[in-house]
Amino acid sequence: MTWEVFSIIGTIAFAISGAIVAMEEEYDILGVYILGIVTAFGGGAVRNLLIGVPISSLWEQGMLFQVALVAMTTVFLFPNNLLKHWRKWGNFFDAIGLAAFAIQGALFATGMNHPISAVVVAAVLTGSGGGIIRDLLAGRRPLVLRAEIYAAWAILAGLIIGFGIASSPVQLYILFVGIVSLRVLSYTYKWRLPNRSLQSAA
Template structure:
């Protein structure tokens, strides 16, 4: 139940995020589909390669593939005025996708009995992988490499899942809301990780 719900939430949110990025960059319909798909499924493919899940499992998710296609197409045909009015919600889509896929990635690795480092890495890559591919294809600096706190929230999800402190479904949903909230709060108050200037010789 949790797995299926997080899959649907993550695919909708990240497909929307990818499609909106493509529209902002003035890509055509094919470009919107590509960015919608790679944002929705890129992180999961990277995770599967890492932990040994067959890549063909992607093509077995027929409903999710159709959902990503439908979301991308819907955003392409919506009036531009509607998209502009909802522009402030774009970061929310990204936060929702980050949260849903981080938890899903952590659960996938934890169910295989993998150690903490593997579960944490799976959570991070599932949460940020699609977004990194999206930004690269859009010619942007990947969000995760900026000073904003982004991947750290995915790491938090992986650690909590591997430690076994989330034994019930409602706890996983609570974690989902927590990660979304932390991501949005960190944006609102401009929390960031430490940086250091490049030292010139």
């Protein structure tokens, strides 16, 4: 049940995030649906390929596709005067999707008895894979590749679940709130990982 809840939360959040990015780039309605679907399901598809789950299992998630379509249609039909305020919430929905899917991916891998390394990889790919594909299709530099902390929170979620620190539904929901909060804090206060530029050396 917990796995299903995080799947629904992540699907709605990333579908909305993809739709908002598509409208910011002035895509038509087909572009909005395509970018939203890719954002919502791209990370899970990549994860399935790498941890040995048949890619065909993606097409068995009919209910989630319907949830994503409803979420994207709702956002697309929002009045312009309200939507301009929703656009600034794109990062927030992205944070929700990151947390929900990172936890879902880690649970998926632990359920298949994969080692901790695979659990972390599953968390990162599920949490950030859809966003990476979305940003590339929208012609943007992927969030996960920026100095601003992003994928590190998915790694944290994978480690906590992989080591069994959080396993009960209550603990997982607390972890979800914690990861969302950390992601929001990181882009609000511009927390950054160490980086090195070669521009000055040129």
